[in-house]
Amino acid sequence: MSALYAFVAAALFGCGLYMVLSRNVVRLLLGLSLVATAVNLMIFQAGRIRSVQPPLIPSGADRLGESADPLPQALILTAIVIGFALTVMVAALALRSYRDRGTLVNEGPGPAEQLGDPFDGEAGDDR
Amino acid sequence: MTAETVTGTLADGISFWPVAIPLGAAAITALLRRRPMLQRGAMESGVLLMLAASVWLLAHVAHGAVATMAFGGWGAPFGVTFVADRLGAALTTVTGIIALAVAIYARAEIRARRRRAGFDPLFLAMLAAVNGAFLTGDIFNLYVWFELMLVAAVGLVTIDRRPAQIDGAIRYAAMSMLGATFILIGIGLLYGETGTLDMASISAALVGREPSVTSSAAAYLLLAGFALKAGLFPFFFWLPASYHTAPITASAALAGLLTKVGFYACLRVFVVVFHAAGEPTVPGLPALFALVAAATMVLCVFAAIAQVDVRRLLAFHIICQVAYMMLGLSLVSLLGITAAIFYMFHSMLVQAGLFLSAGAMGRATGGYDLRRAGGLMRERPLTAALFATLALSLSGTPPLSGFWAKFLVIDAAFRGGAMWLAVTALIVGLLTLYSMSIVWTDAFWRSPRKTAPLTRRVPPAMVGAMALLAACTLGMGLAIEPVSGFARAAAEQMLPRATAAQGASSATATRMRTPMNADRGAP
Secondary structure, eight states, rough: HHHHHHHHHHHHHHHHHHHTTTHHHHHHHHHHHHHHHHHHHHHHHOOOOOSSSOOOOOTOOOOSSOOOOEEEEHHHHHHHHHHHHHOOOHHHHHHHHHHHHHSSBOOOSSSOOOOOTTTTTTTTOOO | HHHHHHHHHHHTTTTTTTHHHHHHHHHHHHHHTOOHHHHHHHHHHHHHHHHHHHHHHHHHHTSSOOOEEEGOOOOOTOOEEEOHHHHHHHHHHHHHHHHHHHHHHHHHHHOOHHHHHHHHHHHHHHHHHHHHHHOOOHHHHHHHHHHHHHHHHHHTTTTTTTHHHHHHHHHHHHHHHHHHHHHHHHHHHHHHHHHHOOHHHHHHHHHOOEEEEEEEHHHHHHHHHHHHHHTOSSSOTHHHHGGGSSSSHHHHHHHHHHHHHHHHHHHIIIOOOOOOOOOOSTTTTHHHHHHHHHHHHHHHHHHTTTTTTTHHHHHHHHHHHEEEEEEEEOSSSSHHHHHHHHHHHHHHHHHHHHHHHHHHHHHHHOOBBTTTTTHHHHHHHHHHHHHHHHHEEEEEEETTTHHHHHHHHHHHHHHTTOOHHHHHHHHHHHHHHHHHHHIIIIIISSSSOOOSSOOOOOOHHHHHHHHHHHHHHHHHTTTTTHHHHHHHHHHHHHSSTTTTTTTHHHHHHHHHHHHHHHHHTTO
16 A cells, blocks of 8 residues: 555656646646645655544543544645645746736746846846 | 733743744734835834844843743644744844844835735745744744745745746746755655654654664755755756846845745754764765855856846855855864854845845946946945945955854864865855955946946935944954854754754653654554
């Protein structure tokens, strides 16, 4: 079971990284989401997949028996929420960029990287 | 309620106020969106209160006490704790000083339109996240602060919604998200290995173990993530592609604070959690640190020399300076870590100051292009003097703090036998001076271009903000003995294993260690 989870996480991570390398902003975004999913699976596995009992102490007892580890689930929930917020933010940026430039594909240096020629004395700045 | 109970209640949360105050102020300024003047007042009072809380915290921990706070009464290793030691408290104080300078500067640059776009809440949320990262004792909590920092910083970069800003922000956000996933995998692996997220408890659990594949993988992934956030080689390219697009007020705050938080995380995690300085739990780390530091330093100083936009030039210098700190960490000795800590204090103040003076330069000449600037020394002597102070400090001229910072790093490298690192650092220092002299010659010294527009006035708020930071670097340089002594004390406090939470959680950590290891993950 653990090996299966590990392979699934590795496959997702690989696909995600491949898509992150794309010049298209939407693919980049999807790639980042895939990578985040792979990481969540990995954290889930870090808590060991053994028991499916909820981590509740039965009434009358003072110790917890064999149960699932709740912490990785809390971590994953946090990571999902953060990842969702960040993905939405980048999607908004991508939309804005599309409206400005009419394309989602970055060919060559973008507006933030235009340097001007060092030998051109009259090059403008971006103000 | 008597005065004493009030003070007592305030003192309970002493390690959380530097985070709580800017967070609260961010909420208030967000509500005051339609009242720019009130909003500005709320932002400025939030910054002042935060600075006061940080100074109070620093005074509290300066003599070796550690202020801890466990949220919801759940102590380490289960709950999230805030642990303020000397290093964390001093860094929040430096953050407060930079925030004050930036808030003063904002009076001249941030107008009603940018305030409506949310400058104040974003700036305050970023400050809260920076302080949170400096004070937290929980490694997952550190990740959360990094993400909050990223969201606020991207908001600040895109505040005018110009195409260049959007483009820069996409690069910045995408790279940082990737870095955050590396950090998150590292954290997951460490949790799987030790069964806790509290840094002091992880550290205690790793002591005396054979270096395992899991902990090594976690260490290298965390290094990749933090190096990306700190802008170190080979992950530095996003920084000069995004920082310069923001308004200077925001750039200065980003330049002074964010990369340093990345380096702080390196310092805390590798010195405290992985015991890089003692018996190493992960082999090969210091050699990798040294390589990364040397490569970053050499590449970025040459890249800086080649720039013609003064903001991009300074952006490369930010990275170059982080490399000096990394060099200090790579020596993994008391001297090296002391030097890295001192360098961090110095570099935060000077980088923010240099960005602010670049803004003043841009205001006076109407642009940031060095090829078209000139004549500022005669026209704006005070701005020129303040820029010169900060630039000389960056390139390491006595008696400013930059000289001592470089001296401590290079001295530690010579004493640690890392001759090649020391020589590299010396040469890069010389090249930094060369790069700063190009800016000085082009923008300040030479006579103004005939075609250039007339030099405009530099508002007093800009001069005041620069003067505050220039005074800090001069003061640190003159009062070198107490400041470097403090940095040494902070390093000593970090070095013995698991010191970070000694005050409150080490007893719990020791008690919990055996059951945690025996049956990890099932508390």
